Amino acid sequence: MTQNQECPLCRSATENVLWRGERARVISVDDSAYPGYTRVIWHDHIAEMTDLPTAHRDELMHIVWQVERALRTCLGPDKVNLAQFGNMVPHLHWHIIPRWRADSHFPEAIWAPRPSRSDTQIAAWSSQKAALLTRLPGYHKALAAALEQSAP
């Protein structure tokens, strides 16, 4: 396995792993602002999608689609955001972020400055978020089962 001692994604000590496959793992991103935020991390220290052979690239995207599908089924977001940046950590990882119209950044990207919100809007999102948090264990269970079933 290609690893880099300096890379935090090669070490992966404190991750909340939902599923671990032969070549990739899926973790829950414990960001209280974004219930359901999930990351797919390739095990090898590889920077770009086009550095992967086709079969591995397809395998990685297949996992991303499984995450998107489970998120939609279990949490019913208004939109799903997908991103692969790696500017800070050039080790392939995909962000899969369920978004809701009421969330703290919508319709901006979650990396953008927060749009202003009224107290009523903040309270409404807080209450919606609390309800979503109760559904996370069900999502995590359904996702792990789907990945286990479809693993190569």
Add this chain to the structure above:
Amino acid sequence: MTQNQECPLCRSATENVLWRGERARVISVDDSAYPGYTRVIWHDHIAEMTDLPTAHRDELMHIVWQVERALRTCLGPDKVNLAQFGNMVPHLHWHIIPRWRADSHFPEAIWAPRPSRSDTQIAAWSSQKAALLTRLPGYHKALAAALEQSAP
């Protein structure tokens, strides 16, 4: 074809189209801050990747990888950023953004607030950007040829 009269990506009047296929098109995003910024837009008005049948999803990603490959070959970025959000316009489109260590947002996402830069850094990026802009026609030509050759 599934279209929505209210959707700017269904209308597509002012795009700089580099390649148009049966189900998707590739456009140059004329953002002077990001030379080489490219977008892949699915023709049909569809919101999420998992709304597409598998063959179409694979076809769309195949185009994204072609863009990434041509960008890397022709412009040699330090990193490639990929994103599919659709929060404002829920019509499938991928952002493929070549990034350089010297660019105005690195290592942040381009949607994040700009990190502070010294005058020397701003001048260096300005000069690097000018050199990159001269290579865009070559990139656009190589990309169109690659897509034409591999079109289904």
